[in-house]
Amino acid sequence: MGKQESDDKKSAVPLTKAKNWAALQTHYQRTKDTHLRTLFFDDPTRGQTMTAEAIGLFLDYSKNRVTDETIRLLIALAEESGLRAHIDAMFRGDKINTTENRAVLHVALRAPKTETILVDGQNIVPQVHAVLERMTAFSDRLRSGDWKGNTGKPIRNVVNIGIGGSDLGPVMAYEALKHYSDRHLNFRFVSNVDSTDFAEAVQDLDPSETLFIVSSKTFTTLETMTNAHSARAWLLQGLGGDESAIAKHFVAVSTNAAEVKKFGIDTANMFGFWDWVGGRYSMDSAIGLSTMLAVGPENFYALLDGFHHMDEHFRTTPFERNLPVLLALFAIWNNDFLGAQTVAVLPYEQYLKRFPAYLQQLTMESNGKHVTLSGAEVDYATCPIYWGEPGTNGQHSFYQLIHQGTRLIPCDFIGFYQALNPIGAHHDVLIANVFAQAEALAFGKTLEQVKSEGVPDWLAPHRVFEGNRPSNMILAERLTPAILGELIALYEHSVFVQGVIWQINSFDQWGVELGKVLAQRIIPELESPSEPALKHDSSTNNLIERYRKHKAKS
Ligand code: F6P
Numbered sequence: 001m002g003k004q005e006s007d008d009k010k011s012a013v014p015l016t017k018a019k020n021w022a023a024l025q026t027h028y029q030r031t032k033d034t035h036l037r038t039l040f041f042d043d044p045t046r047g048q049t050m051t052a053e054a055i056g057l058f059l060d061y062s063k064n065r066v067t068d069e070t071i072r073l074l075i076a077l078a079e080e081s082g083l084r085a086h087i088d089a090m091f092r093g094d095k096i097n098t099t100e101n102r103a104v105l106h107v108a109l110r111a112p113k114t115e116t117i118l119v120d121g122q123n124i125v126p127q128v129h130a131v132l133e134r135m136t137a138f139s140d141r142l143r144s145g146d147w148k149g150n151t152g153k154p155i156r157n158v159v160n161i162g163i164g165g166s167d168l169g170p171v172m173a174y175e176a177l178k179h180y181s182d183r184h185l186n187f188r189f190v191s192n193v194d195s196t197d198f199a200e201a202v203q204d205l206d207p208s209e210t211l212f213i214v215s216s217k218t219f220t221t222l223e224t225m226t227n228a229h230s231a232r233a234w235l236l237q238g239l240g241g242d243e244s245a246i247a248k249h250f251v252a253v254s255t256n257a258a259e260v261k262k263f264g265i266d267t268a269n270m271f272g273f274w275d276w277v278g279g280r281y282s283m284d285s286a287i288g289l290s291t292m293l294a295v296g297p298e299n300f301y302a303l304l305d306g307f308h309h310m311d312e313h314f315r316t317t318p319f320e321r322n323l324p325v326l327l328a329l330f331a332i333w334n335n336d337f338l339g340a341q342t343v344a345v346l347p348y349e350q351y352l353k354r355f356p357a358y359l360q361q362l363t364m365e366s367n368g369k370h371v372t373l374s375g376a377e378v379d380y381a382t383c384p385i386y387w388g389e390p391g392t393n394g395q396h397s398f399y400q401l402i403h404q405g406t407r408l409i410p411c412d413f414i415g416f417y418q419a420l421n422p423i424g425a426h427h428d429v430l431i432a433n434v435f436a437q438a439e440a441l442a443f444g445k446t447l448e449q450v451k452s453e454g455v456p457d458w459l460a461p462h463r464v465f466e467g468n469r470p471s472n473m474i475l476a477e478r479l480t481p482a483i484l485g486e487l488i489a490l491y492e493h494s495v496f497v498q499g500v501i502w503q504i505n506s507f508d509q510w511g512v513e514l515g516k517v518l519a520q521r522i523i524p525e526l527e528s529p530s531e532p533a534l535k536h537d538s539s540t541n542n543l544i545e546r547y548r549k550h551k552a553k554s
Contacts, residue, residue: 012082014372015503016379020077027073028337035468036065036442052321055309057486059323060473063442064330064410065338074329075319078501083319086500091315093119093276097507098373104507105274106281106492110307110485119276131271131286132304136297138251138271138289142211143182143296150245151208157186159201160290161231162215163223164361166253167191169283170215172358173291173303176351176484179420181294189290190231193223198230207238207249214252215287217279219259222516228263253286278507280361281492284485299481306485314493324493327412327472331494332501334410334470335384344402345388347414348434349479355414356388359491366495368511369504382502388412392433403440403465411471413438414487418478434473441469526551 015021040046040062050062066074089096093103108117108124116123141147145154160170171189174181181187188201202210212231216224232246239245243264251269252260255277260270271286283291284307292300310324319325334340343363345356367383389397391413402409415434419427444467450460474490476483499506525532525544534541 012503018080020073020080024073054313054323056476058475063438064470078319081501083500093117099505099508103276105276107311109284110304135271135289135292139292139297149208150239150248153208155211156209157205158211158290158293159188160213160215161190161224161227163191165279165282166215166287168358168361170290172354173283174294175354177295177481180299187294190227193226198227202234207235212250213289217255219254219256253289280365303481303485306482307489310486310489324490325497328494328497331498336380340408340410342385342409344409344411346391346411348391348430349416350390351479353390360386363495365509366506367499372503373505413471414474416476416478438471438473441471443467
């Protein structure tokens with residue numbers, strides 16, 4: 001980070017001292033009691049005007065508790081926060097991840113070949129395309145059966161071993177794009193260090209037909225390396241201990257060639273990426289190798305195109321029509337002014353069943369921060385808790401709390417006009433439900449309405465829906481690889497905008513370190529044949545002693 005940049009960051013006006021922050025607070029006090037019913041009654045065109053559409057995505061934001069003035073002030077806050085300059089800095093390759101002194105260039109992963117993006121004076125776009133071409137060649141060989149295992153059989157099973165960003169993106173994309181996948185290949189994903197994850201993933205697989213992709217940016221992550229070593233042992237045991245089998249059954253995706261080599265994987269079978277790709281922003285790098293193997297290079301390139309369309313939309317569209325900016329501003333409004341503590345992401349598309357889990361890392365590892373870029377403690381709430389399930393399943397589980405509980409839970413609904421597996425009336429029923437949920441959350445049902453239906457007085461309060469619960473509705477034609485890319489990039493950039501406004505670093509994750517360090521200290525204490533001298537707190541000491549006493553003696 002240059003000194004100038006550091007000085008700029010230090011001199012940023014604290015968020016709560018920003019002119020438009022104060023204006024938003026005053027505005028909130030003035031409007032906080034206005035119900036969505038009133039907003040819709042006062043402006044019958046609201047449902048048409050408070051929408052935005054671009055690159056095949058439609059956003060209806062009319063059911064947020066906002067007025068034109070709220071949006072004007074939120075955009076003014078974004079401008080006052082220097083959002084335009086921050087967007088330019090990210091796309092230019094400035095080292096905006098200041099605590100790790102790194103550029104943040106996931107947008108380069110989907111940049112067309114003709115673009116130039118410089119990191120330390122070097123154009124990185126040709127490197128990106130060189131890896132994509134190697135991935136394509138490998139995918140073609142494996143999918144066609146030309147890549148053979150050690151005994152000469154083609155590969156039928158692909159097991160991705162990775163965790164966090166090296167797992168959640170690949171799993172989510174595999175599930176999301178299953179419709180487009182080659183059903184002759186089996187895909188499994190192993191992430192947890194719990195041995196059950198590995199055991200169940202391989203229990204019905206033939207090692208001679210199995211390829212492991214060890215996916216790890218650092219190639220040092222405890223869970224991934226433990227699973228990779230177990231995979232190696234399982235494979236060698238199944239193939240008579242022939243070490244030369246590793247070259248046919250293991251490939252690596254990493255930034256760390258030295259560690260890949262040390263593990264025993266030939267670096268000719270390694271697909272690289274770079275330190276300017278954060279783990280949770282890496283599913284469209286070589287970390288997406290399992291995705292490409294599943295859906296083929298053409299669909300993978302279509303996914304990248306979708307990401308790129310959203311990048312360009314984000315970079316060039318005025319804030320008032322900019323989908324990621326709008327999504328971020330409503331998130332800030334709900335979080336910092338309305339006091340919402342969570343966001344529910346509710347895709348009405350079964351193929352997106354792992355999308356909320358993927359978004360949890362993207363949002364919360366990025367913006368779960370309590371100090372600003374200059375190290376000052378924040379005096380406002382940063383990232384809310386993201387969670388969700390596909391509809392309609394969630395309706396029969398936790399929606400009760402969203403409708404009638406005491407907490408405000410803004411919802412992002414995602415739906416498609418067309419089903420990928422149309423059968424009878426299913427899709428109309430599905431979409432009727434998502435529209436109905438958003439309607440019920442916004443408008444609810446008053447006591448008068450309930451009573452007018454003949455509900456007895458004693459029961460009436462239980463049947464009242466307060467309404468006034470905000471939601472976004474995101475619609476697209478159907479779930480294609482390109483639309484998936486757009487949706488992911490929509491949230492990536494929304495996370496970025498929120499981070500800029502909160503003045504935090506969305507691209508480091510120091511918060512995961514302490515637990516990792518402490519686990520490394522505890523492992524030998526659990527394994528030691530003699531009683532270790534424990535120096536933790538009394539609770540941790542007691543838990544360790546108890547575990548040692550009761551653990552299965554192997
Ligand atoms: O523990 C957090 C984390 O560092 C994530 O940010 C990352 O996606 C994950 O671990 C896996 O890391 P790696 O790809 O280096 O194995």
